[in-house]
Amino acid sequence: MKRIPINPQADRSLEALIGFLADCRREALSDGQARLVSVSLDADHLDPLAVLESIYEPSDLHFYLEQPARRMALAGAEAVIMREFSGRERFRDAQRFIRATFDRTIATGDLDSPPAGPRFFCSFSFADGDDPASPFPPATVFVPRWQVVRMGDRFSAVANCLVEVDSDLEALAGRIWRAHGRFRTFGETSPRDPAGSRPDVPSIAGTAWDPVDVGPPGGYAASVIRALSDIEAGLYRKIVLARAVDLKTETDLHPLAALNRLRVSYPDCFSFSVANGRGQSFIGATPERLVSLSGRRIRTEALAGSARRGNTALEDAIQVRHLLRSEKDLREQRLVMESIRRRLGNLGIQIDETMRVGVLQLSNVQHLHTPIEAELPDGLDLLRLVEELHPTPAVGGTPRDAACRRIAELEPFSRGLYAGPLGWIDADGNGEFVVAIRSALIDGSKARAYAGAGIVEGSDAEREYGETSLKLRALLDNLGVL
Numbered sequence: 001m002k003r004i005p006i007n008p009q010a011d012r013s014l015e016a017l018i019g020f021l022a023d024c025r026r027e028a029l030s031d032g033q034a035r036l037v038s039v040s041l042d043a044d045h046l047d048p049l050a051v052l053e054s055i056y057e058p059s060d061l062h063f064y065l066e067q068p069a070r071r072m073a074l075a076g077a078e079a080v081i082m083r084e085f086s087g088r089e090r091f092r093d094a095q096r097f098i099r100a101t102f103d104r105t106i107a108t109g110d111l112d113s114p115p116a117g118p119r120f121f122c123s124f125s126f127a128d129g130d131d132p133a134s135p136f137p138p139a140t141v142f143v144p145r146w147q148v149v150r151m152g153d154r155f156s157a158v159a160n161c162l163v164e165v166d167s168d169l170e171a172l173a174g175r176i177w178r179a180h181g182r183f184r185t186f187g188e189t190s191p192r193d194p195a196g197s198r199p200d201v202p203s204i205a206g207t208a209w210d211p212v213d214v215g216p217p218g219g220y221a222a223s224v225i226r227a228l229s230d231i232e233a234g235l236y237r238k239i240v241l242a243r244a245v246d247l248k249t250e251t252d253l254h255p256l257a258a259l260n261r262l263r264v265s266y267p268d269c270f271s272f273s274v275a276n277g278r279g280q281s282f283i284g285a286t287p288e289r290l291v292s293l294s295g296r297r298i299r300t301e302a303l304a305g306s307a308r309r310g311n312t313a314l315e316d317a318i319q320v321r322h323l324l325r326s327e328k329d330l331r332e333q334r335l336v337m338e339s340i341r342r343r344l345g346n347l348g349i350q351i352d353e354t355m356r357v358g359v360l361q362l363s364n365v366q367h368l369h370t371p372i373e374a375e376l377p378d379g380l381d382l383l384r385l386v387e388e389l390h391p392t393p394a395v396g397g398t399p400r401d402a403a404c405r406r407i408a409e410l411e412p413f414s415r416g417l418y419a420g421p422l423g424w425i426d427a428d429g430n431g432e433f434v435v436a437i438r439s440a441l442i443d444g445s446k447a448r449a450y451a452g453a454g455i456v457e458g459s460d461a462e463r464e465y466g467e468t469s470l471k472l473r474a475l476l477d478n479l480g481v482l
Helices: 012-029 048-055 090-103 169-184 218-230 255-265 314-326 327-346 381-390 399-412 461-479
Strands: 002-004 037-043 059-067 072-085 105-109 117-124 141-152 155-162 238-248 270-276 280-286 289-294 297-308 357-361 365-375 422-427 430-434 439-443 445-455
Touching: 002 270, 012 037, 012 105, 012 155, 012 169, 037 059, 037 169, 037 289, 048 059, 048 141, 048 255, 048 422, 059 141, 059 422, 072 090, 072 117, 072 155, 090 105, 090 117, 090 141, 090 381, 155 169, 218 238, 218 314, 218 399, 218 461, 238 461, 255 270, 255 280, 255 439, 280 461, 289 381, 297 314, 297 327, 297 381, 297 461, 314 327, 314 357, 314 365, 327 365, 327 381, 327 445, 365 445, 365 461, 381 422, 381 430, 439 461, 445 461
Parallel strands: 002 105, 037 105
Antiparallel strands: 037 155, 059 072, 059 270, 072 141, 117 141, 117 422, 141 155, 238 445, 270 280, 280 439, 289 297, 289 430, 297 365, 357 365, 422 430, 439 445
């Protein structure tokens, strides 16, 4: 990516912006290839979710990811560049497309700020096959027309456009100029409503719904029992089976209203929303990072085993002690750790084998947890790490291929984006991907919520059903259902 810094005193004018875009068009004319052009400006406090809410349109692609405890948030909407992929090569095809696009990208503005610069937002389904019934393709990557990024106390408002050989530069410049003007005054008046009134965001709190399991009555318990028979027969050592429940109300739902409740309720989780531009959104609050890359530093984690939170400090401590001494949960955690170590080892990445198992405590549930860090070898990129790690035994099973084949047979629904990787990549190759669990598909007046549990030797069908109910409760409470 070519970076062109600006002189704040001389270059921040509409005329200077038109001149800059003219230079970009000349580059496009030189080889007949359009240029992605990105203009970043430092901003005062901007809540990316509030900005997204203020201009939300069901007909637009959007992407949102936030971890409030880290003061990290990103949002973007409307696609300037978008591509869909499918099949076993979807991660590598996506990476090639992203790299080729950034090779023809020109960025300007306040580029020294960590949140600055264009990003690709990415969503991958759990499985690589085409499912005609799925509202989301196996892989989607796009650069938004606008994005807002927060990292710590730094905020950046970014406008992106595509400059082609015949682009109307005055129209492009006017659009960018107006967008940054709205960002500068955001909060004084709504970008949609100059009178300053907040756009109507319907709430679904208090709606009386009756969640209904997808599949036959007792189907989840029956699937667990069948999986335990498979494990006893040696077909695999662990499998993660998900439940899905369907919900319906008389009014259309606004996904961002529920999402705001999720991020407040679960600040240690990653809240997310992905929209397909056809009225459907996939939202959730996941505790699980798949992998992140900053410079050459890789971060991932092993997450497995679950216990409820106690009602008192003493009860909570007892639950933690029970989790740390649970042979079944510790075995599940070891399977996840062994898989991550083996798969990173396949890429020549070595991790410390002395890391201790701890407990990640969330608002309603706690998990065995081991953070993992390593250095990225030369020749690798973030999506190669995503491809190798997905799906982890925390959402698939082990051995992976055998477990995933059986998931398709035991679950009475297609997972779609559930348990798939969602994340972002910048022009330097940095980025972060999470595992899209504890999630729901919002489609007009309908919703489908998902949660899963790991099945290993010693699992009990009733207990696993209860674990999925606990996880679903966390989601449905914030949808206003229970």
